[in-house]
Amino acid sequence: DVKVTQSSRYLVKRTGEKVFLECVQDMDHENMFWYRQDPGLGLRLIYFSYDVKMKEKGDIPEGYSVSREKKERFSLILESASTNQTSMYLCASSFGTGLYYGYTFGSGTRLTVV
Amino acid sequence: QKEVEQNSGPLSVPEGAIASLNCTYSDRGSQSFFWYRQYSGKSPELIMSIYSNGDKEDGRFTAQLNKASQYVSLLIRDSQPSDSATYLCAVNMRPGAQKLVFGQGTRLTINP
Numbered sequence A: 001d002v003k004v005t006q007s008s009r010y011l012v013k014r015t016g017e018k019v020f021l022e023c024v025q026d027m028d029h030e031n032m033f034w035y036r037q038d039p040g041l042g043l044r045l046i047y048f049s050y051d052v053k054m055k056e057k058g059d060i061p062e063g064y065s066v067s068r069e070k071k072e073r074f075s076l077i078l079e080s081a082s083t084n085q086t087s088m089y090l091c092a093s094s095f096g097t098g099l100y101y102g103y104t105f106g107s108g109t110r111l112t113v114v
Numbered sequence B: 001q002k003e004v005e006q007n008s009g010p011l012s013v014p015e016g017a018i019a020s021l022n023c024t025y026s027d028r029g030s031q032s033f034f035w036y037r038q039y040s041g042k043s044p045e046l047i048m049s050i051y052s053n054g055d056k057e058d059g060r061f062t063a064q065l066n067k068a069s070q071y072v073s074l075l076i077r078d079s080q081p082s083d084s085a086t087y088l089c090a091v092n093m094r095p096g097a098q099k100l101v102f103g104q105g106t107r108l109t110i111n112p
Helices: none
Strands: A004-006 A010-013 A019-025 A031-038 A042-049 A064-070 A073-078 A087-094 A109-113 B004-006 B011-014 B019-025 B032-038 B045-050 B054-058 B061-066 B071-076 B085-092 B100-102 B106-111
Touching (some): A019 A031, A019 A109, A031 A064, B019 B106, B032 B061, B045 B054, B071 B085
Parallel strands (some): B011 B106
Antiparallel strands (some): B004 B019, B032 B045, B054 B061
């Protein structure tokens, strides 16, 4: 089975801290994605990457950056955490265009910024 | 118009009945369609995918696709309390597209 592993299940950080969320997949997927999910707002795409060192902005990239130095790892960085970034963060990966296999999601990181 | 629309619910169905979840999409060129189940506090898991018009069955789940009407549905037969979850419809909208477009999800509750 494809596994997408997110490093933390729960995280509490202070306003202004730099926060790193890590995601690792073990099936050689080209594409990786970071979403946040908030009640009533659904899944919102922050950034995605279709290759090492490549990144594309999603719908809500402000306040975030990403890094993909190795194919299996995709990191989300909150440069200066704010309370409005309290959310569930979901990493996903897909093979090729995702046409036939869809995404596989990690278990999520619930981030609270205080 | 949203690209992928679902009834937000909540949808309440008695145990043993058929639950019907609906999804419409805006792009006629959409290629593939996915249903995800998400339990409260958990991440989405893929339960069905469909690419061609018609029905696709997997156990108690049936996905139905009508590209002319731009409509995809998920039927759950013999609904169980464990089916209570939010169901997300996702669409791959263009050939070569690397992103899925998700609906907002429908919350389903199965009443014992």
